[in-house]
Amino acid sequence: MTTDTPARLLRLLSLLQTPREWPGGELADRLGVSRRTVRRDIDRLRELGYPVQATKGAEGGYRLVAGKAMPPLVLDDEEAVAIAVGLRAGAGHAVEGVDEASVRALAKLEQVLPSRLRRRVSTLQAATDPLTSGDGATVAPETLTLIASAVAGQERLRFAYRSRDGTGTRRLTEPYRLLSTGRRWYLVAYDLDRADWRTFRLDRVSDPFATGARFTPRELPTGSAAEYLRQSMYRRQEAYAFDVTFAAPAELVAARLPGWLGSPEPVDEHSCRLRGTADASPAWLAVRLALFDCEFTVHEPPELLGCVRDLGARLTRAAGGTTP
Amino acid sequence: MTTDTPARLLRLLSLLQTPREWPGGELADRLGVSRRTVRRDIDRLRELGYPVQATKGAEGGYRLVAGKAMPPLVLDDEEAVAIAVGLRAGAGHAVEGVDEASVRALAKLEQVLPSRLRRRVSTLQAATDPLTSGDGATVAPETLTLIASAVAGQERLRFAYRSRDGTGTRRLTEPYRLLSTGRRWYLVAYDLDRADWRTFRLDRVSDPFATGARFTPRELPTGSAAEYLRQSMYRRQEAYAFDVTFAAPAELVAARLPGWLGSPEPVDEHSCRLRGTADASPAWLAVRLALFDCEFTVHEPPELLGCVRDLGARLTRAAGGTTP
DNA sequence: TGTACTAGGCCGGATTCTGTCCTCATCGCA
């Protein structure tokens, strides 16, 4: 236990993050310094922008409260594992607006995650995410974080890519941005061999590898990466339109809808119609629709219709073949 | 920019957590100190147990790597929001073994989450978690974190409770432990009015409020809280048994099963039988089963059979009522 | 071979930190 000031500040921060009140005396004991020094340390934390609330009088104490900036989170082993598992599960069904930040956070965490915890994370992860099963094309979290790191660190990225017709190629790219359209992940990158910009579906990427080589990012011809991706997807017609009527008010459907699927238009008070586009397989969308516990009708496309019919038939069979 | 050493160390930590290489000179610039001091600071981080890997030679630099302990995570706004949203979504369908730690981490994070970010979290959260819809009884993340804090901080907890027959009461408790059985959350606590131990289903709790009053935890008569909860659930027969046959190998089903549902026994090479107990509503379990994309047969209980039949009928209707 | 980078020792001066002692304000309890 050295008398190192910065180390003590970090320990104080970690103590204060436990959601409870800490009397000054106890903090002084734990940190091995005098009460006065504890007060000074707390002043320092406040100056750093991490407000510490103090209740005076007997039974008083200190407690870290919400401030203007996020203080460094001090996590114990189990909490770190929980966050990693949660983020990896979440990386599958990405929520619009958080997806990319979520992967960044995961990359940051896994960069420093002790190896003994890493094992626990991968073990636990097997038990998660029922929804990924609907559509075979999933992305390994390792792939996601590795590519996110390469984007952030501006390192060249090499990987194997399986194109739509099944042929495999090896690519050397300058990764530009990671994007998700609800269900799928895409990488927008400059392909060095083809000497042009490309978009890659991450579920077709394998063996990604960050060569240490740094690069200075080129300018994307189209304005934003999201715009470029959208154009590229429409060009290849990877997305398809669907059309469904729900026997529920529009606002109810909207509240329970992933958002990136589109927004429903009210037909009358008790029903609404949803026309949108999806880039996932119809089978996955069918399961998704089954989750709504209200009547609905599928109009388009025929593939979706077939999937819903099959799922319905399977469930009916499941209920029919009962044994007394 | 004061020349405060501990503050500089924190900033260095936050810089190093960006997944990229940092040359010493750049770090010195950013921190406003000499190269020599940067080296010393990095030494200090190493002494604190956060190993910094350095690559020598040109193009060299520093980078934080996995060590023995978790370093304090320095998150930017978006990452903090992403983690909060991810954890809140995950708090619904809890994964065995991480559930409680996950709530603890969420409580820790939300305790210090700046209010402007808090708004973004609650906005985004609306768009998540499709599975909670199957079963109306969900728990607000705020309730979860507040109770977790009360357990950790050993503060008395007051809340309104709606018992199974619908009558509402107010309780004053000493919260002991938070548990989840897959789908549902339970609080094991000492009820001060009844002067005895009780278990509470969190989806029946409303208006929880931590009175500042501290208490020293009593000893639970039964050994562990999990054991106590299990006994109490069997006494009330809140859980029910189910029995399903899948037309898929046992290991495949086991891999995609939430784990707490039970483990399947192989019938032959291509099918297996799952007998387990669930405390969720049959409707929710029916949707869950629909997610498996293999044939299956429901044997028990009749309620589940009915739900599966209804769901199948609804999907068939959805596919049937097509418009040309 | 040269260059750019990390690693680390040494030293002197400046800065900061810590513990002690002090006073004052606030709160809860007897």
Next chain:
DNA sequence: TGCGATGAGGACAGAATCCGGCCTAGTACA
């Protein structure tokens, strides 16, 4: 209404630490 426990903060002196500059050594890459 007073007492005790707690937080807030000023003053001060001695000790510890920190910082920058200078040095050499080792490594990787062009």
